[in-house]
Amino acid sequence: ENSQLHVQPPQTSHPPNEKKMLEDGKSIASKSAQTPSDTVSIGNGTTFDHSSAGSSIHPMYEQQSPEVTVTKREDVFISRVKVLVAIVLVVAVSAVATVAFLLVTQQELEGFENQFNGHASEVAAVVSQNIQKLFQALDSTSIMISSEASLQNASWPFVTIDHWPTKAEKLFELGDIGQSLLALAPVVKPDIMNDWDAYVVQKAPAWYQASIDYEGSNETVDDLVIHTIPYIHTYGVDMSRPTPIDPDRPATPIWQSYPLKKGAILPGIDELPTNYDILEGLQGDAQLVSAANTSLRPAVSFPSISMDQNIRRRTAKSTIVQPVFEQLDARDEDAKVVAVLRWQIDWNVVLANVLETGVTGIHAVIRSSCQTSDLQELSTSVTYRINGPRSILSDDRDVHDPQFDEMEVSAILFDYDADTSQATASECIPRVTLHFYPTIDFRNKFVTQNGLYYAGVVVLIFCFTTIVFLVYDFLVKQRQRIVMDRIQRQDMIVSDVFPSAIRDRLYNQNLEDRGDHKDELLDPRDFGTSNMIGSAPLADLFPNTTVIFADIVGFTAWSSAREPSQVFVLLETIYNAFDKIAYRHGVFKVETVGDCYVAVAGLPEPDEEHAVAACRFARSCLKKMKEITLKLEVSLGPDTSDLDLRTGIHSGQVTAGVLRGERSRFQLFGDTMNTAARME
Numbered sequence: 241e242n243s244q245l246h247v248q249p250p251q252t253s254h255p256p257n258e259k260k261m262l263e264d265g266k267s268i269a270s271k272s273a274q275t276p277s278d279t280v281s282i283g284n285g286t287t288f289d290h291s292s293a294g295s296s297i298h299p300m301y302e303q304q305s306p307e308v309t310v311t312k313r314e315d316v317f318i319s320r321v322k323v324l325v326a327i328v329l330v331v332a333v334s335a336v337a338t339v340a341f342l343l344v345t346q347q348e349l350e351g352f353e354n355q356f357n358g359h360a361s362e363v364a365a366v367v368s369q370n371i372q373k374l375f376q377a378l379d380s381t382s383i384m385i386s387s388e389a390s391l392q393n394a395s396w397p398f399v400t401i402d403h404w405p406t407k408a409e410k411l412f413e414l415g416d417i418g419q420s421l422l423a424l425a426p427v428v429k430p431d432i433m434n435d436w437d438a439y440v441v442q443k444a445p446a447w448y449q450a451s452i453d454y455e456g457s458n459e460t461v462d463d464l465v466i467h468t469i470p471y472i473h474t475y476g477v478d479m480s481r482p483t484p485i486d487p488d489r490p491a492t493p494i495w496q497s498y499p500l501k502k503g504a505i506l507p508g509i510d511e512l513p514t515n516y517d518i519l520e521g522l523q524g525d526a527q528l529v530s531a532a533n534t535s536l537r538p539a540v541s542f543p544s545i546s547m548d549q550n551i552r553r554r555t556a557k558s559t560i561v562q563p564v565f566e567q568l569d570a571r572d573e574d575a576k577v578v579a580v581l582r583w584q585i586d587w588n589v590v591l592a593n594v595l596e597t598g599v600t601g602i603h604a605v606i607r608s609s610c611q612t613s614d615l616q617e618l619s620t621s622v623t624y625r626i627n628g629p630r631s632i633l634s635d636d637r638d639v640h641d642p643q644f645d646e647m648e649v650s651a652i653l654f655d656y657d658a659d660t661s662q663a664t665a666s667e668c669i670p671r672v673t674l675h676f677y678p679t680i681d682f683r684n685k686f687v688t689q690n691g692l693y694y695a696g697v698v699v700l701i702f703c704f705t706t707i708v709f710l711v712y713d714f715l716v717k718q719r720q721r722i723v724m725d726r727i728q729r730q731d732m733i734v735s736d737v738f739p740s741a742i743r744d745r746l747y748n749q750n751l752e753d754r755g756d757h758k759d760e761l762l763d764p765r766d767f768g769t770s771n772m773i774g775s776a777p778l779a780d781l782f783p784n785t786t787v788i789f790a791d792i793v794g795f796t797a798w799s800s801a802r803e804p805s806q807v808f809v810l811l812e813t814i815y816n817a818f819d820k821i822a823y824r825h826g827v828f829k830v831e832t833v834g835d836c837y838v839a840v841a842g843l844p845e846p847d848e849e850h851a852v853a854a855c856r857f858a859r860s861c862l863k864k865m866k867e868i869t870l871k872l873e874v875s876l877g878p879d880t881s882d883l884d885l886r887t888g889i890h891s892g893q894v895t896a897g898v899l900r901g902e903r904s905r906f907q908l909f910g911d912t913m914n915t916a917a918r919m920e
Contacts, residue, residue: 352686360649377414397426591631601682779897785842789920888920
């Protein structure tokens with residue numbers, strides 16, 4: 241009775257079920273005193289708990305505007321596209337950086353290989369050419385010795401070459417490998433050894449004097465004669481004293497040598513005394529002489545390591561034995577070897593000045609092998625490091641880096657393709673090859689970290705681009721956030737004015753009218769422009785609705801005694817509370833006119849229980865009104881709690897639509913509106 245809730249029976253045109261529901265609503269006022277304050281009884285006694293029902297959200301208010309929905313959907317799509325683009329960019333930059341690294345590294349490797357092959361091939365060609373010149377010089381000297389013996393009408397081994405130092409120097413000049421020990425050793429048969437001993441004692445002083453004069457030595461002939469052993473000899477294991485050789489076998493004693501070693505008594509790699517038998521003496525010489533006799537060609541020994549006193553460092557030397565024939569240019573199987581030229585070459589000298597200055601770090605491996613008659617391979621190796629014009633002995637074995645095996649550049653220095661079948665078991669046919677390999681130092685001059693640098697530059701460019709993109713994306717997001725805020729604000733404005741269905745129709749109609757300008761933002765004023773008047777009106781007939789009019793009792797007198805701000809505090813507080821109640825019950829707020837609050841249930845979405853929702857809304861508003869006036873009494877005055885609420889409810893059909901103009905509004909028309917107003 242205290243709520244002043246009045247319900248008018250529906251018109252006869254309403255559906256029977258709604259008519260009965262509204263007729264039964266007359267009992268609300270009387271039964272409200274018998275039921276709890278949070279329940280409403282309608283019609284046939286059915287009880288509705290509006291306190292629990294009020295907590296739910298009506299579907300009508302869960303819808304968003306198409307622009308907001310599309311924007312959010314596009315935001316999700318754009319976020320996914322950004323993730324995909326980021327993945328593609330990461331893959332792309334990884335691929336580009338990898339390709340850049342591989343391309344630069346490959347170019348450097350190709351440059352490294354080309355440079356090495358060019359330098360190594362050049363060195364191999366130069367060394368091979370020098371070795372060929374050396375053998376040509378040896379062959380020329382051998383022919384010269386045979387020719388001079390023929391001119392002297394001397395029989396071997398009783399031959400002394402005139403001007404021996406001059407001819408030796410000429411050989412060194414032709415060979416172009418510097419000065420080294422050269423010796424002539426004739427073959428002495430057992431039956432003439434005594435005659436040979438006498439020949440040496442008689443002829444040695446003469447060529448000693450010639451060598452002393454040529455070399456400008458301070459030695460005397462007497463000093464050299466005193467140290468000359470008058471018989472063919474060798475030395476024991478302890479190298480303490482000379483020992484005569486076996487007189488029953490041939491010997492190959494040292495006769496003339498250059499340069500002459502002053503006071504040389506004991507044999508060594510650089511010292512060969514007169515009458516010293518190289519077949520019994522120095523290790524390897526016997527095999528060389530045997531190989532030369534067998535192949536009728538020069539034989540080369542394994543490189544041997546010694547200390548060069550002149551340069552105070554180790555060096556590797558090889559001995560070359562060149563056969564001297566009795567007849568000029570004799571090379572057939574019947575050729576008779578009457579002497580040998582023993583020449584010692586220094587590999588330091590051979591490998592010097594073969595590279596230009598600045599090119600360093602090439603390993604030269606000298607491999608010497610001996611192919612025996614039983615096809616066994618005996619070999620040894622030494623390794624030189626070539627740094628420009630200098631060559632340095634690295635080790636007395638092969639120490640090149642195995643990772644560069646495939647880049648090997650080789651040259652055959654001594655290989656005469658001799659028939660090994662005629663060699664004895666102790667004889668071998670020598671073969672000397674030269675192999676070139678790069679070192680890590682040489683490679684590092686060409687293979688640098690540029691590949692990593694280029695890859696790093698690509699990554700840095702990507703990072704810079706990413707930062708620019710992120711900054712740009714941040715600015716775009718800021719702008720989109722501003723735009724979205726505007727869209728949401730205008731959506732809220734439109735939602736406050738129009739129901740969701742009407743709002744969507746307004747959006748769609750406006751977009752159709754825009755034509756090519758659909759992408760531009762909508763403005764709430766667009767819905768009231770004169771351009772829309774030419775299109776079809778947005779109006780519909782809703783047959784099943786319930787209209788609520790709620791008016792504040794005593795407001796006119798109360799407001800006349802209050803400040804404007806106090807009046808608006810009251811109205812905003814009350815209407816805001818009513819809006820929330822309408823939101824919970826699915827009731828649409830139509831408008832407020834002064835102190836009158838107009839709402840409707842059952843549109844724009846049909847609701848079979850529109851009358852029930854309207855009654856729940858009205859009862860909740862009555863209760864909330866009492867709560868608000870009591871709370872505001874302290875701030876707005878003692879008579880504020882005297883304000884009350886009159887509510888009129890009527891069910892029936894209404895015509896609803898948008899009344900367009902400069903200030904478009906959603907309006908309801910019809911007798912139901914008038915009746916509800918009279919009920920209030």
